[in-house]
Amino acid sequence: MTDAFTVVVALLPLGLTGLSVRLRQKKPAAAGPRRDRRLPRLPRRLPVLDFGVTVPLLPLRRPADPAVARTATMLTADIDALRPVTGRRTDWPVEAIEGAFHRVYASTQPWLSLARTRRDTTDSPADRARWDVWIAALTPPEQSVRGTYAQACVLVGQGREMLRALRETLAPCPSVGSVAKEIEQLIQTGALKPAARIPRRPLARRLRVPAAYVDLALADLAERKLVELRASGSAVALDTGARASAPGLQQSPAVDETAAGAA
Numbered sequence: 001m002t003d004a005f006t007v008v009v010a011l012l013p014l015g016l017t018g019l020s021v022r023l024r025q026k027k028p029a030a031a032g033p034r035r036d037r038r039l040p041r042l043p044r045r046l047p048v049l050d051f052g053v054t055v056p057l058l059p060l061r062r063p064a065d066p067a068v069a070r071t072a073t074m075l076t077a078d079i080d081a082l083r084p085v086t087g088r089r090t091d092w093p094v095e096a097i098e099g100a101f102h103r104v105y106a107s108t109q110p111w112l113s114l115a116r117t118r119r120d121t122t123d124s125p126a127d128r129a130r131w132d133v134w135i136a137a138l139t140p141p142e143q144s145v146r147g148t149y150a151q152a153c154v155l156v157g158q159g160r161e162m163l164r165a166l167r168e169t170l171a172p173c174p175s176v177g178s179v180a181k182e183i184e185q186l187i188q189t190g191a192l193k194p195a196a197r198i199p200r201r202p203l204a205r206r207l208r209v210p211a212a213y214v215d216l217a218l219a220d221l222a223e224r225k226l227v228e229l230r231a232s233g234s235a236v237a238l239d240t241g242a243r244a245s246a247p248g249l250q251q252s253p254a255v256d257e258t259a260a261g262a263a
Contacts, residue, residue, distance in 0.1 A: 068170050075167040078107040082159050092149050100152040101145040104159045108138045111166055118169055123177030126219035134162040168210045179209055180217035187226055187237045194239035198227065 082104060112135060119131035137158050147155070174182075183203070186192045198218065204211045218235045221227040228236050 072167055072170055075111070075163050075170075078111070079160055079163045079167075081107050082156055082163070084153070084156060084160075092152075097147060097149055097152050098145055101147055101155065104138065104152075104155050105140040105145075108159045108162060109140060111163065112139065114166055115162060118166070123175050124180065124216050124220055125223070126216040127176045130165075130216070134158055134165075138162060165212065168212070173209050173213075174207060176213050176216045176220070179207055179213050180220045182207060183214075183217055183221060184226060192237040195236050198235045198237060200235070 115131055115135055119128055119135065122128050122131070137155065183192070183198070192198060200214045200218075201211055204214045207214075218227050218229065222229045222235070226238055228238055230236065
């Protein structure tokens with residue numbers, strides 16, 4: 001200890017700053033294996049945990065038909081061409097408003113024949129009604145196009161909605177009528193309780209249909225008093241037992257039971 005102190009004192013006059021001599025006593029090695037403080041390496045493939053839940057596998061998507069893919073690409077291009085009308089109303093002169101009308105008619109007129117085919121082949125009254133509205137609004141008039149700024153905004157929105165609906169119908173999926181039958185079966189079997197809110201998006205994912213198909217099916221069921229559409233936009237199932245007890249509705253269950261007994 002005295003020799004180390006003497007060395008430090010002797011080196012100080014030489015201008016060597018920050019030099020120190022540390023005498024550290026080495027600790028004895030601990031008995032037993034050395035503890036590794038590093039984190040363990042994770043396996044490249046994590047083990048699959050089985051919770052006892054069976055999840056159905058979705059079928060693999062087949063490659064789309066080239067013709068269908070080209071049609072979808074053309075529809076997407078026309079949808080992008082019909083951008084929503086933006087800006088102040090005072091910034092739009094008469095010529096710009098007429099140009100917006102001509103742009104909508106030029107983008108939607110080639111698809112009107114396909115829209116009429118979808119209208120004629122649908123099995124849903126609500127679906128047929130929406131196609132009628134789009135076809136009537138997007139058919140070019142025989143006279144010169146004259147309209148207001150608000151009418152141009154509405155027409156652009158209708159054109160985009162019709163083109164999107166056509167693009168959704170390109171992929172094979174159940175019809176609106178079959179979706180309505182599926183929802184009616186859920187109501188009759190009690191899967192959808194009376195006065196319970198009908199989950200639209202989960203139902204659309206389960207049936208693998210666009211969400212608009214579920215809305216149209218609910219509109220058809222509302223006409224048959226199976227579903228109630230509320231002002232908030234939600235839909236609830238009605239009590240089918242109360243409908244069966246009404247006058248004139250007691251005959252159908254008896255016919256079904258007779259037919260079942262005969263079978």
